[in-house]
Amino acid sequence: MNPTSILVVLAVLFAVADGFEFRYPLPHFANVFIIFWDGISSKMGVVGHGVTVMTPAVKEVEFFLAPFLDVVLGGDFKNCHHFDVRIAHDRVDDAKVENSAPQPNQERPEDPEPIVTVKTCGGDVNATSASIEFQLWRSIRADMRCVWIVRGPYLKKRFNLIASGLKETDGIYLSAVSYAGLGNSLKLSRSAQNVTIDSEIVIISLIVGHAPTLGFKMEFYSSGASSTAPDKLSCEILTSAKGNVSYPRGGGRYGRYELALFPIAPSVPRRPTLRFTRVDLQASSNCRYDDAIMIYNWSDGRYVLVTVFCGNTIPASVTFQDGAGLVLFQSDLINAGTGFEFQYE
Numbered sequence: 633m634n635p636t637s638i639l640v641v642l643a644v645l646f647a648v649a650d651g652f653e654f655r656y657p658l659p660h661f662a663n664v665f666i667i668f669w670d671g672i673s674s675k676m677g678v679v680g681h682g683v684t685v686m687t688p689a690v691k692e693v694e695f696f697l698a699p700f701l702d703v704v705l706g707g708d709f710k711n712c713h714h715f716d717v718r719i720a721h722d723r724v725d726d727a728k729v730e731n732s733a734p735q736p737n738q739e740r741p742e743d744p745e746p747i748v749t750v751k752t753c754g755g756d757v758n759a760t761s762a763s764i765e766f767q768l769w770r771s772i773r774a775d776m777r778c779v780w781i782v783r784g785p786y787l788k789k790r791f792n793l794i795a796s797g798l799k800e801t802d803g804i805y806l807s808a809v810s811y812a813g814l815g816n817s818l819k820l821s822r823s824a825q826n827v828t829i830d831s832e833i834v835i836i837s838l839i840v841g842h843a844p845t846l847g848f849k850m851e852f853y854s855s856g857a858s859s860t861a862p863d864k865l866s867c868e869i870l871t872s873a874k875g876n877v878s879y880p881r882g883g884g885r886y887g888r889y890e891l892a893l894f895p896i897a898p899s900v901p902r903r904p905t906l907r908f909t910r911v912d913l914q915a916s917s918n919c920r921y922d923d924a925i926m927i928y929n930w931s932d933g934r935y936v937l938v939t940v941f942c943g944n945t946i947p948a949s950v951t952f953q954d955g956a957g958l959v960l961f962q963s964d965l966i967n968a969g970t971g972f973e974f975q976y977e
């Protein structure tokens with residue numbers, strides 16, 4: 633074992649023995665060791681060029697292996713710039729009950745009833761709970777796509793299908809979003825009630841088969857610990873037949889820890905082709921754990937990652953054959969650029 637591996641193993645063992653949980657699988661997210669003793673913040677620490685910076689949201693740092701970072705950054709860990717640990721929320725609560733300290737981040741219960749109702753095809757739902765109802769018992773055209781983004785302020789999100797006229801060939805899919813990108817999609821059906829997802833952001837996609845169908849009603853409730861959303865989260869759901877998008881919207885440079893989501897799901901079914909015309913992000917060899925743009929193609933019940941790029945790379949155009957896709961942009965803490973522009977039609 634080389635000295636780097638020994639250091640990494642020691643730090644990991646120390647963290648585990650101290651009651652910390654790794655939020656993402658270790659081999660994929662490694663290198664910056666930040667241990668929070670209250671475990672509240674899940675913000676990532678990022679290291680670049682020997683500079684160690686942490687967001688103001690990070691509280692009560694127990695220790696930070698700054699002197700070792702350059703060592704840890706070597707070897708296999710190079711280019712895996714995010715490492716994220718925290719105490720499981722339940723353990724945080726136990727500790728807080730024991731010492732009966734004030735509980736600023738106590739578990740938050742679900743709302744008794746959904747506080748907002750959304751009836752449109754797609755939408756940006758920023759609420760603790762919502763009823764999402766689209767064409768309930770009324771007809772929906774074949775091949776329809778609708779995308780809702782749910783981002784309640786609490787981490788745990790429970791989804792229930794209340795009523796549905798959807799057919800077997802249609803589906804409502806839930807996909808969690810994190811800094812690792814989009815997770816797998818779960819199909820919500822009457823037989824799988826109370827689907828619970830622990831994520832700051834969940835994307836709901838309605839995918840109608842090649843025949844007309846009937847609408848549905850579902851509910852969503854968030855609860856539990858406060859979520860640590862990105863510093864800035866932008867969502868723009870693109871439903872027109874074609875469009876041009878630039879980010880940041882007002883020009884200038886993007887900031888740190890931004891996450892921007894652009895689901896592309898034209899409300900009149902078609903197969904949009906996406907073309908990037910300008911890309912100016914921080915460059916890195918791996919992209920994915922630094923500033924990056926990811927393009928996802930809806931295919932066979934899930935969002936499939938087509939490409940990840942950064943720097944000034946203009947990717948090949950992508951056609952969403954199944955009528956829906958998504959562009960995800962994320963930034964880390966350092967070296968912001970002037971963003972990007974794309975067209976789709």
Ligand SMILES: *[C@@H]1O[C@H](CO)[C@@H](O)[C@H](O)[C@H]1NC(C)=O
Nearest residue numbers: 757758759783785865866867
């Ligand atoms: C989401 O809702 C909260 C509470 O209503 C509000 O403070 C916050 O600004 C909203 N965020 C966005 C991005 O609209």
Ligand SMILES: *[C@@H]1O[C@H](CO)[C@@H](O)[C@H](O)[C@H]1NC(C)=O
Nearest residue numbers: 742790791792824825826827
């Ligand atoms: C779903 O969860 C709610 C709230 O926890 C509970 O009241 C309800 O009985 C659950 N439904 C099913 C089918 O498990």
Ligand SMILES: *[C@@H]1O[C@H](CO)[C@@H](O)[C@H](O)[C@H]1NC(C)=O
Nearest residue numbers: 874875876877909975976977
């Ligand atoms: C997008 O921009 C291109 C060139 O900048 C222009 O030709 C095209 O008409 C624009 N499309 C839309 C939908 O605005």
Ligand SMILES: *[C@@H]1O[C@H](CO)[C@@H](O)[C@H](O)[C@H]1NC(C)=O
Nearest residue numbers: 929930931932938950953954
């Ligand atoms: C996107 O998914 C569709 C449907 O599965 C597939 O036909 C197409 O080749 C995919 N496109 C890309 C660029 O991956």
